[in-house]
Amino acid sequence: MDPRDVVRRSKRLSYVLRHAPGSVGLTLDAAGWADVEALLAALGWTRAELEHVVATNDKRRFALDETGTRIRASQGHSVAVDLGYAAEDPPPVLFHGTAERNLPAIEAEGLRPGRRHAVHLSPDEATARRVGARHGGVGGKAIVLRVDAAGMARDGAVFTRSANG
Template sequence: MDRTRLSKRMSRALRHDPGRVGLVLDDAGWTSLEALCRALGVSAADVEDVVRHGSKQRYELVERRIRARYGHSLPGHVDLPPSDPPPVLFHGTGADAVATILRDGLHAGGRQYVHLSPSEATAREVGARHGRPVVLTVDARAAAADGAVFRRGNDDTWLTDDLAPRYLRPT
């Protein structure tokens, strides 16, 4: 089984459209490993391989239950514990969105959280998905001091709710 292809299928089922494959998630985004395997027509070993070796640490597998850790476009929030962010994080976007973001701030849009990166290079890669990439520097220390809650999605992804423009500046 192609790990990347299966990860994309798991992402769609666990983050965006579980009903499309007949999957039901609980309020915290969990389903049984067996239900996911049936829905996708794959083995538990295949899914476990994606969880264990996936480059983005998108999934949690605990006691034969699985969920996507972040990136959901479904209602509700996956409960990840708050964590102290590094002083500075980065957000990649397309050049066309910069003026609006600097005026209105960052908003989750169709996702549950705003996604941030500790790496400027990773943020630039994300921004390239939206046209000419622009990286915004996020003053995470000041935002956290003012009450913003940050969660660690994985080593490359930090999550938070909306951020006001005062915490953002072009890099």
């Protein structure tokens, strides 16, 4: 499969599993899982095409269950789901990548999940920079914020780790 086709399919799969399952007639269960056969029928994909997109996604955005009959996005949902990730102690520092245009709102209000369920933090600056670059848009500048995760945890913030880290 052409790498551009993989990216296009990954974006389509992200949209369906994270934001709009109803757009293709799917329903997610409470934990965000969708039936693979129903998804394949809705998208007109083969099982091999789906497995290739899941296996080659560099961000590990998707997870198949142990039986291979259900699939879900690992994080980033705007629809109500409970992914069941357990709370855990964070490392001392984490990083948040965003677009420079978001900095005034972050300075005024702090990090907020917006339309998502959680604020996504990265374990390293390089990953956060890639995330920020995606949100920077044409001509936008990516910035990386250093987050005192240990201090936030001491103050009562709850941290979970998604399936893709």
